[in-house]
Amino acid sequence: MTTERSTEGRALDRVLEEAREVPAPDVDWARLESTLMQRVHAQQRARKSRAVLLMGGALALAAAVAIWFTRPAAPPAGPHAPEVVAQTAARDLSGPELSGTALEVGDRLLASGRELRVTHEGHSSYTLLAGSAARVVSLGERVVLSLERGATIDASVVPSARPETFVVEVANLRVAVHGTEFRVVWLGDQIAVDVREGVVAVGPRGELPSWRVTAGEGGMFAADGKTGQVSSRVTAEPPAAPPPSGLGVAPPKLPEAPSEQDVATLLDRAGVLVTGCFEEHVPVESGVRVSARTSLGLSIGADGRLGAAFDPPLAPAVEQCARRRVSALKGPVTKQGAEASRALLLGP
Amino acid sequence: MALDEELIARCKAGDTVAFRELFRLHRADVARLVQRMLGRPTDVDDVVQEVFLQVYRSVGDFQGKSRFSTWLYRVTVNVVLMHRRAARSRPTLVEQPEGMTPRDPDPLPDEQAARHARVQAFGRLLERISEKKRTVFVLHELQGLGAAEIADVVGAPVLTVRTRLFYARRELEAMLKEEPTLAALVPETAAPEDES
Numbered sequence: 360m361t362t363e364r365s366t367e368g369r370a371l372d373r374v375l376e377e378a379r380e381v382p383a384p385d386v387d388w389a390r391l392e393s394t395l396m397q398r399v400h401a402q403q404r405a406r407k408s409r410a411v412l413l414m415g416g417a418l419a420l421a422a423a424v425a426i427w428f429t430r431p432a433a434p435p436a437g438p439h440a441p442e443v444v445a446q447t448a449a450r451d452l453s454g455p456e457l458s459g460t461a462l463e464v465g466d467r468l469l470a471s472g473r474e475l476r477v478t479h480e481g482h483s484s485y486t487l488l489a490g491s492a493a494r495v496v497s498l499g500e501r502v503v504l505s506l507e508r509g510a511t512i513d514a515s516v517v518p519s520a521r522p523e524t525f526v527v528e529v530a531n532l533r534v535a536v537h538g539t540e541f542r543v544v545w546l547g548d549q550i551a552v553d554v555r556e557g558v559v560a561v562g563p564r565g566e567l568p569s570w571r572v573t574a575g576e577g578g579m580f581a582a583d584g585k586t587g588q589v590s591s592r593v594t595a596e597p598p599a600a601p602p603p604s605g606l607g608v609a610p611p612k613l614p615e616a617p618s619e620q621d622v623a624t625l626l627d628r629a630g631v632l633v634t635g636c637f638e639e640h641v642p643v644e645s646g647v648r649v650s651a652r653t654s655l656g657l658s659i660g661a662d663g664r665l666g667a668a669f670d671p672p673l674a675p676a677v678e679q680c681a682r683r684r685v686s687a688l689k690g691p692v693t694k695q696g697a698e699a700s701r702a703l704l705l706g707p
Numbered sequence: 708m709a710l711d712e713e714l715i716a717r718c719k720a721g722d723t724v725a726f727r728e729l730f731r732l733h734r735a736d737v738a739r740l741v742q743r744m745l746g747r748p749t750d751v752d753d754v755v756q757e758v759f760l761q762v763y764r765s766v767g768d769f770q771g772k773s774r775f776s777t778w779l780y781r782v783t784v785n786v787v788l789m790h791r792r793a794a795r796s797r798p799t800l801v802e803q804p805e806g807m808t809p810r811d812p813d814p815l816p817d818e819q820a821a822r823h824a825r826v827q828a829f830g831r832l833l834e835r836i837s838e839k840k841r842t843v844f845v846l847h848e849l850q851g852l853g854a855a856e857i858a859d860v861v862g863a864p865v866l867t868v869r870t871r872l873f874y875a876r877r878e879l880e881a882m883l884k885e886e887p888t889l890a891a892l893v894p895e896t897a898a899p900e901d902e903s
Contacts (some may be wrong), residue, residue, distance in 0.1 A: 365880065366893050366894070367880040367881070367883050367884070367893055368876075368880055370880075370883055370889065370892035370893045371876070371879055371880050371883060373892055374825050374826070374828075374829045374889060374892065375829075375848050375849070377822050377825055377826055377829075378743075378826050378829055378830075378849060379849055381742075381826055383735055383738060383739050383742075384738050384739070384741075384742040384748050384751045385748070386734075386738050386751060386752055386755065387752065388734065390752075391734075391752050391755065391756055392727070392730065392731075394756060395730065395756050395759055395760065396723065396727060398756075398760055399723055399726060399760070399763050400723065402760075402763065402764070403721065403723065564748075565748030565749070565751070566748060567819065567823050624735060627735075628731075628732055631728065631731045631732065632710070632728070632732075635724075635728050638724075683710075684710050687710035687711075688710070
C-alpha cells in the first residue's frame with residue numbers, strides 16, 4: 360500500500376501524531392477503585408442473597424416436609440453467618456514524622472494538632488501544616504497527594520530527570536513539579552502556590568498545565584483550575600510530553616527504546632503483579648503478615664518481552680509467581696529494549 | 708495472554724481480588740480509549756468505572772474466543788457509545804468547546820499551546836463524523852488496532868471496517884481547512900514540490 364499523501368493527508372497525520380502523544384487521563388485511581396469495588400461487593404452480596412433466598416426456599420420446603428414426617432419438629436435453623444466482605448480500609452495516619460515507605464495509596468494524612476512531616480527518602484519530603492489533611496493518591500517514582508479543603512503543604516522535592524515526580528492535587532487544580540521547594544495552600548475558592556526554588560507547572564486536572572510558577576514567584580488560582588494569576592505567566596511545558604517529533608508522514612519508525620511513560624507503566628503493572636503474588640503466597644498468620652523490601656529489575660526486550668529479577672530475592676513461591684506473571688506482560692517493540700528498576704515494599 | 712486467562716478464570720469463580728488485579732492491569736488502556744472516544748477528559752472516571760462494572764457482570768460470558776483485550780475494547784466501546792447517547796438525550800447547558808475556553812487572556816504563541824489547540828480542534832472534527840466511522844478511526848489511528856481486531860470489536864466485517872476507515876479519513880482531510888488551527892498545518896506540511 361502506498362504511503363503517498365496529499366498535503367491534507369500529511370496535516371492529518373501530523374495532528375494524529377500529536378493526538379497520540381496526549382498524556383493519559385489523570386484519573387484518581389484510588390478513589391475510582393474504592394467506589395468500583397464497593398459496587399462489585401454490593402453486586403456480589405445481592406447475588407448471594409438471591410442464591411440464599413432460593414436455597415432457603417428449597418430448604419424451608421424440605422424442612423416442612425421433614426417436620427411433617429418426623430415429629431417432634433427439629434429446631435428451626437438459625438440465621439446464616441454474616442457475610443465477611445473484604446474492604447480496602449483507608450488508614451488515617453498522623454504523628455510528627457512518617458516515612459514514605461510506610462504509606463499506602465488511599466491513606467489519609469492528618470496533621471490535626473501539629474505538623475506532620477513525611478519523607479520519601481531520596482525523592483521528596485513535605486510538611487502538612489497543623490489542621491491540614493491530604494490523601495495519598497499515588498506512590499513510587501511519582502508521589503501524588505490530594506489536599507483536603509483548608510490544607511497547607513510545604514514540599515521539597517529532589518530534582519530528577521523524570522518529569523512530574525511530585526504532584527499536589529487541590530480541588531480541580533494540579534500542581535506538578537520536577538525538583539523544587541514550594542508551598543500550596545487551599546484558601547476556600549482560591550489556591551495559593553508559592554515557589555521558593557525551581558519551577559512548578561499548574562493547571563486543571565486532566566489537562567496540560569497552563570502556568571509556570573518559578574522561584575520567587577507566587578500564584579493564585581481558582582479551585583476549578585480555569586483561571587489564575589502569576590507574577591510572570593508563561594505557558595508551562597507539558598509534564599510528560601516526549602520531545603517534539605519531526606513532521607514526517609511515513610509510517611512510524613521503530614523507536615530506539617521504550618518511552619519513559621511506557622517504562623513507568625510497565626513498572627507500575629509489574630509492581631501490581633508482584634504485590635498480588637506476595638499477598639497470595641505470604642499468608643496472614645495470627646493477624647500478622649510479614650513485609651519485604653526488594654528491588655524489582657525489569658528487562659524489556661527489543662521484542663517487547665519482559666523479564667523480572669529481584670534483589671534481594673523473594674521467597675521461591677512468590678518469585679516464581681511474580682516472574683511468571685510479569686513475563687506475561689508485553690512491552691513495546693523497539694530497536695534495543697530497556698532496563699529499569701524500582702524499589703518495592705511488599706506487605707503492610 | 709496467560710495472565711489474563713488465569714485472572715479471568717478466578718473472576719468467573721467470584722474472586723474479587725483477581726478482578727481488582729484485572730482492573731489494575733487494564734485500567735490505563737481503558738481510560739486512554741475512553742478519553743479518546745469521548746474527546747474530553749471529563750466523565751472519564753465515571754465511564755471507566757461503568758466499563759469495569761460491566762466487565763464484572765459479564766465476565767462469565769467471555770468465552771476466550773478472542774483475546775481478552777479485544778473483548779475489553781468491545782465492552783469499552785459499547786459503554787462509551789451508550790454514555791454518549793445518554794448524554795445527548797439529556798438537556799445540557801450550551802458548553803463552549805474546551806479548546807476555546809479563554810483560560811489565559813493573553814496566551815503566548817507557544818508551540819505547546821498550539822499543539823493543545825490543534826488536538827482540541829481535531830477532537831471537534833472527530834465529533835462531526837458518524838459514530839461508526841469515528842469509532843473505527845479512533846481504534847485504528849489512536850489506539851493502533853488492526854482492521855481485523857477492530858472488526859471483532861465492532862462486530863462488522865473487515866471490509867466494512869476498511870471502508871469506514873477510508874471514508875473517515877477522507878472526510879477528516881476535507882474538513883481540516885474548516886478549523887483555522889488545523890488549516891494552518893496544510894501549507895506547513897506541504898512537500899517542496901507542492902509549494903512550487
